[in-house]
Amino acid sequence: MDFELPKENDPRRVEVRAWFEARPRPTGRQLAEAGYATPHWPKPWGLAADAEMQVVIDEEMKRAGVTPPANPVAINNCAQSLLTHGTEAQRERFLVPALAGEELWCMLFSEPVGGSDLGSLRTTARREGDHYVVNGQKIWTSLAHKAKVGVLVARTDPSASKHAGLSEFLIDMNTPGVTVRPIIDLTGHENEYNEVFFEDVIVPADRLLGQEGEGWALSMRQLQTERVALSKPGAIWGSGPSARELIAGLDAVGALEDPLVRDEAARIYIEGEILRLLAYRSLSDRMNAKTPGPEGAIRKMLAAPHGQRIVDLAKRVQGPRGLLSGESAFPAKGGRRGFDDWDYAFWFSPAVTLGVGTQEILKNVVGERMLGLPREYDPSARGPWNESQGGTTSPAPVREPAKPAEAAR
């Protein structure tokens, strides 16, 4: 056991640093082609980097002031499925533009009828000759308004059981019949989420990922991969302010002199340090075990409320000033916006125990898969799906506004 990171003169570190010194402003494509977009992936797409090497690459990239290509859905969740389940043509077409950040991806999973209960989805993909015809509606889709590629889970066999009838597709978001509408969330900021409507959308058959009926297994694996990727130290799914930044911020305004603030800040700091250890450990495990396991769910279960506590304490030390729109507790690091802005991060933070598995679903997963507790009872999971739905095989009418309770996934 050894918690030490490679030293300044470690040859692996020196090599990474030299690469970034030779290319002070690398393009996304240069990073992707060198394997720096997904270092933990196997070659040629990544560098087969172990946990230690990933941390070194992260540190050296930060030192060089290089921001890695931003394409979270592809890089953190879905694109890895192409390595195991994609065709050669799919890898050729999609991977480099995805890893280079040239084509943004989005995940078309949740529906108005279910986020936590993803398997109850009603969007259908009906095979007709050399293509599928997609009808239905998705909701809570991050980035749909900017994405070029959508990873769609749809029901291809309504007569199969709930989870067995699902398949996954890589669709072009510009296809006629796809309509994207923004959802304005409680922050009032530019939209993070969207609704996506499908009306007789034609998807070529070679855009099926894996086999028909593999959609449930693929999407579950992709969501678990996300849990691993999301456990960086920031308050909002790994991004934004960290506990260390909270301590620095509180110190700068003198708030640590208050013994109650001090004690609460220490609790948050300790959690943050432990989460770093757990994140490194799971990177190690991931290298060895290959497939992400339910440990990722434990870490997200701890990380999400931890993130809420970070931004909550910062907001409370502001007093009533903190209720003024846009009034941040501390300056955003590097003057960047988004989740680095303490005020936005606070108002956004209710989402972190909803998105990518609600806290309640995560606790079910942890209790059932790691402690062997009895599974939740789902009467709709037995027998043919269309029979348990009272014969409904066509998609639900889709124009109702979604209720907040359905935000869960």
Place this chain on the structure above:
Amino acid sequence: MNFSLSDDHRLLQDSARTFLDREISLKALLAPGATVRDAGYADNWAKIAQMGWAGLMIPEEFGGAGLGCIDLVMIIEELGRTLTPSPFLGTLLGTLALIKGGDGALQTRVLPRVAAGELALALAVAESDGREEGPDRETLAESHGDGWRISGRKSFVIDAAAAQLLIVAARSAPDGARRLFLVDARKHGVEVEIDPWRDITRQVCTVTLLDAEAEPLDGGDVWPWVRDRALLALAAENAAGIRQVLDTTAAYARERVAFGRPIGAYQAIKHSLADMLGQAEAAQAAVLYAAWALSEEDARAPLAAAMAKAYSSDAYVEAAHRSIQIFGAIGFTWEMPNHLYLKRARANAEMFGASHEHRSRVIDLARAELAA
């Protein structure tokens, strides 16, 4: 960077687990009215000494195993998981004080006999207010022509009644400096009384000294080096205790049926257990990191030890309480082991500094690190 235990560590852990599962029973303590005198301290210690654990951290030149903090955690976790009543912890703390503060002659005289299991030790640093770091208002040492003598009282001394030798902190005249002394517990002027301590798996004692002969430890600064290792030891007990409480409670929730289903099927119970698992994983990660940092004498070691102790103490109390809640009323009875874990958790939370005190130190250390 490597977060996995080595094969040697796993082997040590497995052999400790097998041994303790076979040899240690808490049965006598589960009879109502039992006290620590029924805990089997002496028998257990004889068995443990045979395993060589008395000399675990004693350097090989003094007949010990010369192992480090990570190895220590492998053993202590198993002792903590089983709540094994024995003077292991007192002897460990005394040993650490001698390793750090004793001179060569003293070490040569005492440590081989500790390693052989012939002598048990105890570290007497706290006073009646519970503080371990001084200023020792209640204990005064004076130098006479024929050596040092101590008078006064030390409180909350772990394993003193089982120990032959005590390491006692005292304010020394005339300069008022804090010094540690070796005191023979069997000699005139030393009285040890076992406290009515709620955690009956552990001897906690009051030591009264009246002109007791004392030999100063002048080899080096003991505090806070010993404190940080004491924090690690308690944190390791805590982390393993959380895991044990979780395992037994989850097993109960899988079997106990109410309203036609195992109670673990209900989310109120399932989610509570999931929270416990999160805390168990977190506590263990903190303990292993502290063990590594201490074994490397890393600059973050004091911070890591304080974090591990504070986090694991609070989580252990919470887990032990949840366990009683999930077992229901049967978990509230003396004949079930649940209360032994709750009492160990509460006791560990108060020893060597309460959680909020460590958290206050964590802030100072974190500030210093962030400013650097």
